[in-house]
Structures are given as C-alpha cells and as structure tokens.
Amino acid sequence: MPSAILALFALAAVTSAQKFLLPGTEYSDINGACPIKGEVSLPVDMIIWPNIGLAHDPPGAEVARANIAQYFDNKGPASTLANFTSIATGLGLWRIVMTNTQACGVASLAGVDAVMVDGEDPDYGIDAPLGPLDPNVEFPDYVFQGDPGGGITIYLVESGVNNADFRGRMEPQIIRTPQAEPGSGDDSIDGHATCVAVKAAGTKYGVEKLANMVVAKKSSSISDIGAIFGLVHDDIIARGLQKKAVVTFSWGSLPAAGDIIGRQWSLAALALGKIMRDLDVPVVTSAGNDAKRSRIIDRYPKSFQEDKFPIINVGATDPDGSRRSDSQDGPLLTVSAPGADVTCLNRNGQVKTVSGTSFAAPQVAGLVAYLMGLEVVPFDTSDGKLALAAMTYLQTTASYPRSTANDAPRVAWNLIDEAQNPPSA
Structure with missing residues (x-):
C-alpha cells in the first residue's frame, strides 16, 4: 500500500475557559472513519496533542508516545524525521511515514484523539499583496525620533530574513520548526518576510532602528x-x-471549525496567550487585506482578540490617512499604519515598494518596541498587564485620525512632532 504521512493528536482536555479562543470548534475524533479513504503521498507532520495547559511533556503525551512506539515495534517501521516539544503547550511533534492501515491502528491507541492529514495552509501569506507602486510617496506628519529607546528584541515569525540591513542586531541563533528550511534565509513568496523585518527594525527603513x-x-x-x-x-x-x-507576524488563516487548521490555531493561541499574559510580551499582527470579502477582521488569530487575548491588529492606510479599500477593520482593529507605497528592501537588498496590512503591522511592532525601550515606558508594565496596556495605549494615545473621511482609522503615532524634533540643518 502506498505510504501516507498523517497528523496525530493525543487526547486534549479543553475547558470552557479555553474555548473562547475558537468559538464553535468541536474537538471530536475520527476513529470511526477507518480505513481513511484515499492515499496521501505528500509529507506532512504527525502531532501528539497532550492535555492542554499542563507542564512540559505531560503524562498524556507519555502514554501516547509509549503506545505508538509499541505499535510500530509490532506492526512495521516508522520513519521519525523530527522531534519537538514546547514547554508552553506540551506539544510533541513527529514527522512519521505510515500506511493508511497503520494510521487507523494508531488512531485506536489509548491517548490518541485523532489522526489527521496535514498539508499546506492555503491562506499562508494572504496579507501580502505586492506590486509596483510609487516609491516617492511618503506618509505626512510623522517625525522620526532621532534617538529611539533600544534594548528591545523583536521576534519575526515569518519565513526567514535575507539581507544584512540590521548592522549586527540580528541574533545568529534562529528559531526554526522541524519543517522549515535550514538557515535564516527568506523562503517566502516575493520576499514578503524580509520586507516585514525591514519595516520593523531595518537600519534605513525600519521604525525601531536599535532593536535586536x-x-x-x-x-x-x-x-x-x-x-x-x-x-x-x-x-x-x-x-x-x-x-x-x-512578537510580530503578517499572516493568518480563515476559520474552518473542527478541522486541523482550527486545532493548530487553538494550540497557537494557547502559546500566544502565555506570551502576552505570562511573559508580558506584546504581539502585533496584520488585520488582513480581504475587505472585499469581509470588511470585519475574521482570520485566526486576529479574531481571538479580547482583554484576555490582547493581540494588536493593524490596518493599512492610504497616503492621505484614509483606510485602504482592501484593509479589514471593525471592532477588533487596534490601530492603523501606512500601508500604501511602503518602501522596504527585497531579499537581495534592493529597494522595492509594497502595499498591504502586512507592511503596516511591523511598523507598529517597531513603534511598540520603541515605546518599551524608553527610560520611562508610557503605559502600565505591571506583571500580567503590559500587553493589554500597550494595546490600549495605541488605541487611545499613540494614534489619531489623519483623514476627515467618516471611516478614517486612528493612525499610529510616536507622540513626536517637528517642534520637538526639528530637522537638522
């Protein structure tokens, strides 16, 4: 029988408090659907999903791991290509090749919730419309602070970075999932990831030029x-x-309740919530460029936003300060930033212009890093409150409408005007 590589989840205990992250998602198994119809030949991941919220490598994962090992000792070989565990989620990750018959056998083991076929995220990079735009247009009335704070690190969650515009400020040790290509190089379409990085902290085009x-x-x-x-x-x-x-990233996924994307975003939301609440690290993402389909922000994880999950959703504006026609907004929008004719560098270090919320979000991430690096941070940095305070500060103080249009969004501002920081002679 041809081989299939499938995603496996161990039993998860989902409490009502956690369900707010994915409203309507049903966590049901597919054990009764064996044999799985059709053969799968593309390599995908095998995920062990332990009891949510427990400590590193919880007992549920150990039970599943032991049973899977015993199963393959008896039933045939499995190729384990990668192994990964996170203390945030207790996730165990394998890349295992098996037949459909074996997949159904694994699905029946104690501790295993479901066997699911993995694949490519169809929405990956959806927030990044690219194209030739006017490189001479600059957003008015924003004065760069000549001596930004510094001392803050920006985590770029993308497909790598491919240029040296950071003057030694990029940490040599990268974080990489087992499936990501080795090295820090940009594997994204059209150099999307590099441009996002440059807008956050690039030496020439970035907002926070001292951030690591x-x-x-x-x-x-x-x-x-x-x-x-x-x-x-x-x-x-x-x-x-x-x-x-x-933390900043410019991508997301459309909801698909009950499927593997929903399960993965539930796990991601668990980690993101801990990043924001337990570690006091703000998370900034793009609002999305799908307003023709839905004006309201509706992609994971942007749509999870609430006080307990204070993710900063950033929309895009045209040069006059009005909302870009494709930029999603609504009650979950935190703030907007320039998203038209944005200048950055491509993966070869050449100047390019791009457009979309993907390139507005890292500007706000840079602004948040700048504010956090000031000698006196202008919002509450108490334990467990920093991320929500940063989001609220952007909504109420570090922004203002720059257009007279009825739906003009509040556009991010560093609270510096020309009188405070005049241009050098």
Missing part, C-alpha cells in the same frame, strides 16, 4: 502554526526577555 531581532522561521505547513509560537514562548524565557520583547 530574532528570526522565528516556519514553513507553510499547517502543522507549523501550532509549533512556531510554542518555540517563541520558550525562547523568550531562555533569553530572559520577559517585558523586553515584541
């Missing part, structure tokens, strides 16, 4: 959604960067 950067590299596999944010959580702890980091 850690590359958190993922592939476009659905399984990497659940893995990458657990790795970021663990790395923040390892580097001692609580209250000294910002």
